[in-house]
Amino acid sequence: xxxxxxxxxxxxxxxxxxxxxxxxxxxxxxxxxxxxxxxxxxxxxxxxxxxxxxxxxxxxxxxxxxxxxxxxxxxxxxxxxxxxxxxxxxxxxxxxxxxxxxxxxxxxxxxxxxxxxxxxxxxxxxxxxxxxxxxxxxxxxxxxxxxxxxxxxxxxxxxxxxxxxxxxxxxxxxxxxxxxxxxxxxxxxxxxxxxxxxxxxxxxxxxxxxxxxxxxxxxxxxxxxxxxxxxxxxxxxxxxxxxxxxxxxxxxxxxxxxxxxxxxxxxxxxxxx
Numbered sequence: 001x002x003x004x005x006x007x008x009x010x011x012x013x014x015x016x017x018x019x020x021x022x023x024x025x026x027x028x029x030x031x032x033x034x035x036x037x038x039x040x041x042x043x044x045x046x047x048x049x050x051x052x053x054x055x056x057x058x059x060x061x062x063x064x065x066x067x068x069x070x071x072x073x074x075x076x077x078x079x080x081x082x083x084x085x086x087x088x089x090x091x092x093x094x095x096x097x098x099x100x101x102x103x104x105x106x107x108x109x110x111x112x113x114x115x116x117x118x119x120x121x122x123x124x125x126x127x128x129x130x131x132x133x134x135x136x137x138x139x140x141x142x143x144x145x146x147x148x149x150x151x152x153x154x155x156x157x158x159x160x161x162x163x164x165x166x167x168x169x170x171x172x173x174x175x176x177x178x179x180x181x182x183x184x185x186x187x188x189x190x191x192x193x194x195x196x197x198x199x200x201x202x203x204x205x206x207x208x209x210x211x212x213x214x215x216x217x218x219x220x221x222x223x224x225x226x227x228x229x230x231x232x233x234x235x236x237x238x239x240x241x242x243x244x245x246x247x248x249x250x251x252x253x254x255x256x257x258x259x260x261x262x263x264x265x266x267x268x269x270x271x272x273x
Contacts, residue, residue: 001127003239004072004261005085005205008126010095011071013117022064025049031061034071052106062265065234069263076261089209090127092118128211162190167218171226171246175217184210191218203242203249215243223251225272232268245272 001008018035019027026032030047038046038057045060061067075081084098096114104110118124156169165176176187187210188195199206201217210216225245232241238258242249253260255271264270 001089003237004076005089005208006072006075007089007092007095007124009092009118009123010099010114011068012121012123012126013092013096013114014071014099015068016117016121017113026058027064030058031064031067032058033064033067034074036067036071036074066263066265069237073261073263088207090124092124092127128209165190170215170244171222173217173219173221173246175215175246178210178212178214178216180212182210182212187216193218203239217243217246221246221248223248224255227272230270230272232264232266232270234266236264236266238262238264238270241270241272247272 001011015022015033018024019033022028022033026035026047026049032047035051036059037051038059042059047058047060048055049058050056051058059067059070061070076085080102081099081104084095084102087094087098093111093115096111096118099105099114100108100111107113158167158169158174161167161176165179167174167176169175176191178187184195184198187193188198193201198204198216198218199208201220203221221242225247227245230241230245238252239249241247242252250260252270252272253262255273258264
């Protein structure tokens, strides 16, 4: 959701519905939780199974995580789904109906199934992002703010900023960690950096929410990192790495000769300079 702007509730509901909660043959034997077929651009492994016709080609993944990432990439790369990305991140009903309208599934009740799944399991609660997940760190309340436990250990303290916000350094860049009641307007006002620049520095879409625990740079990220390489851990994306290391996302893709938006895999080596 943070990288591709697809509601987490929608991704979860589709995964549950398409894979029979992870119990389908396609899920258990091919790690394909979304029923995505090969299509002409697919160069990975395949799994043959009857569907609307006999012996149809489905994508086969090394693990479920690859399937979830490829699902987001798949939706973001197809023109037919572009109208959905103008919806609010919390508009799961709009997304569910839009997926049906755009032709994701042939079942006329597809949108109803997704909405019922989301509401039965309260999956909409996941549409409020918590960036502590992105950092693989725990977030603990500290007075009126939310602070990552490992902040002091991982980053150098630069100064105390307006409103007693701590300003840290990463890759030589100043950044803050959003507190409980922060938003882009009060951060912009406090540090005298325009909202447009804050979003640009952090490569955020215009309507992307700022949430507690999120790392927010106050100046442009660099074209290279201090370390030479990073080995991808579970749940990490190129955007998360770009924030963690203070490197421009486009430059990170360029260094690694990867197509922008392409998912990365656990254990993959990513060059940082």
